Amino acid sequence: NGANKITYLKYNIVVMGDPFVGKSSIIERYVHGKYGPCYLQTIGTDYFKKELEIEANPILLYIFDTAGQEDMKTVIRSIYRNAQGILLVFDFSRHQTLRHIREWIDLIRMNCEVMPELLLVGNKVDLKDLKVTEDEAKLMAESLDIRFIKASAKKNQNITESFEQLAKQIFTNR
Numbered sequence: 001n002g003a004n005k006i007t008y009l010k011y012n013i014v015v016m017g018d019p020f021v022g023k024s025s026i027i028e029r030y031v032h033g034k035y036g037p038c039y040l041q042t043i044g045t046d047y048f049k050k051e052l053e054i055e056a057n058p059i060l061l062y063i064f065d066t067a068g069q070e071d072m073k074t075v076i077r078s079i080y081r082n083a084q085g086i087l088l089v090f091d092f093s094r095h096q097t098l099r100h101i102r103e104w105i106d107l108i109r110m111n112c113e114v115m116p117e118l119l120l121v122g123n124k125v126d127l128k129d130l131k132v133t134e135d136e137a138k139l140m141a142e143s144l145d146i147r148f149i150k151a152s153a154k155k156n157q158n159i160t161e162s163f164e165q166l167a168k169q170i171f172t173n174r
């Protein structure tokens, strides 16, 4: 009996960025509502499912973590190739993680036939000693022609909003 079956729009979402910017923590916070050192480290092509609604449309997100595979560019290529959306994460306490965003986007451009929707997420905004200013992040986002959101997996700030914003971009543009 399929009468009550919900038909979902399905989006593949990939979380990319330098090591230790907080990719796994962001996913853990969004999917399980938790933060801490005890989460299961994702290796390989593990993904998480999460439902949401956009304008009354049920959407199922398949969220892929690339943590631990940042140097295995060929491994993650097979993940983000099929992505409709990518969260590009940098760490507000390490400037080079913002500068590297350009390289991550180059990699995506080289490997994706259809460019996925992108969103720049500045994580760890809760920290006291930030090395990146909000203006720098905004300028980077402008020059890359993508949106920017500041977030904290630790303080649960703008985590849900990041995924919702990305899903909304996909919903609107596809």
Ligand code: GDP
Pocket: 018, 019, 020, 021, 022, 023, 024, 025, 026, 036, 037, 067, 068, 123, 124, 125, 126, 127, 151, 152, 153, 154, 155
């Ligand atoms: P990944 O390698 O990109 O997946 O990064 P992790 O999720 O493993 O996080 C790397 C380190 O940063 C860990 O020690 C986390 O506890 C810490 N971390 C992650 N998110 C935040 C955050 O929002 N604020 C702070 N202060 N630390 C964070």
